[in-house]
Amino acid sequence: MADIKLIQGRYRLLDRIGRGGMGEVWRARDESLGRRVAVKCLKPLGSRHDPSFTGVVRERFRREARVAAALQHRGVTVVHDFGEHEGVLYLVMELLEGRDLGRLLSDNARRPLPVPEVLDIAEQVADALAYTHGQGVVHRDLKPANIMRLTDGTVKLCDFGIARLGDDVGFTSRLTGTGVAMGTPHYMSPEQIAGDPVDHRSDLYSLGCVLYELATGAPPFALDDAWAILVGHRHTPPTPPRRRRPELPERFERAVLDLLAKTPEDRPRDAAEFAGRIAPGRASRRPPPFPEPRGAPPVAGPLAPGLLTAGPPAPRLPGWARRMTTGTKAHTGGVGLLSATPPDAAAALTGAWTGDRVPAHPAPPTPPGVRARLAERHRAALGLGRAGRWTEAVETHRALAAERERALGADHPDTLASRYEIAFALGMLGRPGDALREYERVAAGRRRVLGPDHPDTLAARQETAFTLGRLGRFPEAQDVYTAVLAARERTVGADHPDTLRCRHNLAFNLGCLGRREEAYRMAERVAAARARVLGPDHPDTLVTRYEVACALGRLDRWGEALGVFREVAAARARTLGPHHPDTLAARYEIGVGLGWLDRGEEALAVYRALVEDRTRAQGPADPETLRARHGLGVGLGRLGRWEEALAEAREVCALRERALGPDHPDTLVSRREVAVALGWLGRWSDALADYRRVTRARVRVLGPDHPDTLVSRDDEAHCLERLGRSEETGEAPETAEAPETAGAAETAGRRARRR
Known part of the structure; x- marks a missing residue:
């Protein structure tokens, strides 16, 4: 070719x-x-x-x-x-970004994958097979090489070259030849080997072979001779997986051995039944089907990375929620949620313990004057954060935490409040690994002192889940969110704002796991509940309606998504004002939607107007002004105006580096955009230098296995290939390519702030 x-x-x-x-x-x-x-x-x-x-x-x-x-x-x-x-x-x-499961195993030196990853892959493949079988399609060549694991954790089935449609048996027979076995020996069902008719249960057998290999590092019949492999499938019971890897769950072993039954009748009835066997609790943790909306407002929704300082409370706000803080602060410009404790409340903490538990070795009484002085310093540290001076905020909160620990004790609520703010500030600085350690420390301390179901304990655990998501550890985040949600529903009810905030985050995390339909349905359900409890124009309601729009975008329903984005922008302009940061954030998402719909000139007009308004309202170096300029650069690239795109990306990168630091995720996104533009201009050597800087920083900040780090490694491999230096990379040059621009990474960064 x-x-x-x-x-x-x-x-x-x-x-x-x-x-x-x-x-x-x-x-x-x-x-x-x-x-x-x-x-x-x-x-x-x-x-x-x-x-x-x-x-x-x-x-x-x-x-x-x-x-x-x-x-x-x-x-x-x-x-x-x-x-x-x-x-x-x-x-x-x-174009898929990631590696097929065969490549994943070989890159892992044929070692088995972590158990949570195997279970996640099993659930996703089972879900895809349940759908394809429901459409009357039997894959017939399911194997690791035909299953892709994307960088965001999504699993996709590929290569339906010998698939059979249920209503096309005669046509299929003409293609394959009667009695001809087709497939790959290590993963073929006994009936497929015999050339007998096959149905969806043949795919289930092949799935069992794949999962056996992922869990143990070798297929069930790891023999050198192809004929011996086929005989093994037909006549030899497989070795139970736990004999090769004892830490595998017994439930998983039983379910896989059921898949590997020699006769189709002895296997699970379908893929959904198998999924229920490996994770029976998952179904109960999923939201019930979304009810028909009764008079719910139309969904709308651009970007709102954070909490909103809204106007008067909605008239339907229940009494128990009137004094609660709401939403997330979109205008902070950083990459995290503001603390669940509102700034004024956090600053007002003194020696008053709020739980009914007492530490085993309480600290000696502290003079009121000392507590007041510490509270004042806490307020000053929060002010540094509000001013965007996050490095100073971290240092100040650290010093205050040490002093509070000496005066009040390590587990005193005030000490833990300071540590909570350290974690938040670290998140705003793009240091999620460090933030995670602090959040886990706070959650453990609050659990000891206040109890596992205290609101402050749950707030820290929820932030732990959010930070796990930022690190790409979405399955772990899902487990924490699910546990927190159950506790919130048990203690304050399903419609409490804190419960709805947790369910909102859970919907976002489902999208990160690739479970996009579930994410969309859950976001719709939360939006309807928030509209009912808080009012249709309440900031929290609009945040979730924005999430609905993003879910539509992930489902490639961009026309609908754009309409929703515009509705949220209009609602925010109406309730918050046309120049409120959250209204401007919504306009950014309109530009994103226009770009995806290939309406590039309209998108550029939106971004240009947004840059002007952001500069006027917040200044030229504000992170959100730079975000708008980044969108402008991406839009120029989409239109093929790469010289202009390169100039814009370089300037934004330099400004972000000065304002946020060289390793901040937004800075790295801009540096990657510089490399993308250089590549399109044929300047591959220059591009390689920038790609490598991004990779090194992401390894340092996010870890070697984070999805963004893997994208960077693919960038380097592609660049080396274009330079004719493929041998210099450990990745094969045929690795799937990263997106054409950093728009996808930028989108991930924006959505990570949306709470």
Whole structure:
């Protein structure tokens, strides 16, 4: 395919990212929509091949396009287009960022994956299979190489080349030949090996083989001879997984062995039943089906990274909620939630213990004057944070925490309040690893002193979950959020604002796990509850309506998302004012939506106006002004104006480095955008230097396995490949490419602040 560079005048092939016996996969650019895609091409088959064989291969390729295009699920690769160009059949798919499970295992030196990761993959694949089987599609070649783990944790099924539609048995037989076994030996079901008819339960057997390998490091029949492998599948019971890895849950072992039953009748009835066997509690932790809205307002919603200082309370606000703080502060410009304790309340903490528990060794009484002086210093430290001076805030809170610990004790609520603010400030500085350690310390202290269900304990645990999410540890975050939600529902009820805030965060985390439909449904449910309890224009209601819009975007329903973003912008302008930071944040999301809809010139106009308003309201160096300028640079790149995009990205990067620090996530996003622009301008050596700086910083701040770090490693691999230096990277040059711009990373950063 090297001689073909442009398919149908639309898909420009950039570089090959995969190769098989019959075809190749290319990274490409859709010139019409300005997006990166993957193009799978069937190699032209020469005259040496039997014509009937050639016809079958071509028909299978067409069949893959037909089957995959009919499937619309978060766990199935999206197909955009299919056709033939100069004798080459091509299939246009979404470009996936991540690694297939086979590659994941090989990169892990064939060691088994962590148990939580295996369970998460099992649940996601089961969910995707339940959908495909419900559509009458049997994959028939399920194996690690055909399952992709994306950098955000989403799992997707790929390659439906030999799939069978339930209503197309005769057609399939003509493609495969009666009695011909098709598949990959290590993962084939006994009935598939025998050439017998197969149904969805054959996929369940293959899933059992895949999960066995992920959990133990080797497939159930790890033999060198292909015939011996096939005999093993048909006649030999597999070794129980826990004999190879004792820490595996017994429930998981039983469920996998059930999948590996020799006869289909002895396997689980379907993929949903299997999912229930490995995680029976998960179904009960999920929200009930979203009720039909009764008079609920239309959903709307741009970006609101934070809490809002709203106007008068909604008339329907219940009495027990009137004195509570609300929402999250979108205008702080950092990457985290403000503390659950409102600033004034936190500053007013003195020696009064709020729980009914007393420490084993209480500190001696502290003179009231000392407590008052410490409270005043606490107020001053909070003021530093409000002024955006987070480094000074951390230092001041640390000194105050040490003094409070000496005067009041390590577990005194005032001491823990100072540590809580240290954690928050560290989060605002882009140091989530350090913040997590402080939040965990606060949560443990409050649990000891106040009890596990005290509101302050739950607030610290919720911040722990949020920070786990920032570190890409979404399954762990999900478990903490679920436990906190159960405690809040038990202690204050389902409609309490704190409960709804936790459920809102849980919906966001579901989206990060790739469970986008669930995230969308839960966000809708929270939005309706907040509208009922707080009022339709309450800031918290609008924050969740914004989350609904973002969920629509993740589902590629950008037309609907844009409408919702505009509604939230209008509601915020009406209730908060046209120049309120949260109103301006909503306008940013309108620009994002326009960009995704390929309305680039309109998006640029939105960003330009937003930059002017942000500069006028907050100054040219404010983080949110720089965010608007970043959006402007991304928009210029989408329009192919790369020289202008490069100049904008460089200036924003320099300003962010001065204002936020060189390792702040926003600074790194801008530096990556500089590298992207350099690459598009053909300046790959310069781009490589910037990509490497981003990788080193992300390893240092986020860790080597964070999704953003993995994206950076892929950036380096692609850059080295373009320079002809593929041997310098440990990653193979055919690794999936990162997004064409840092827009995706910027979106992740923005959404991480949305609470």
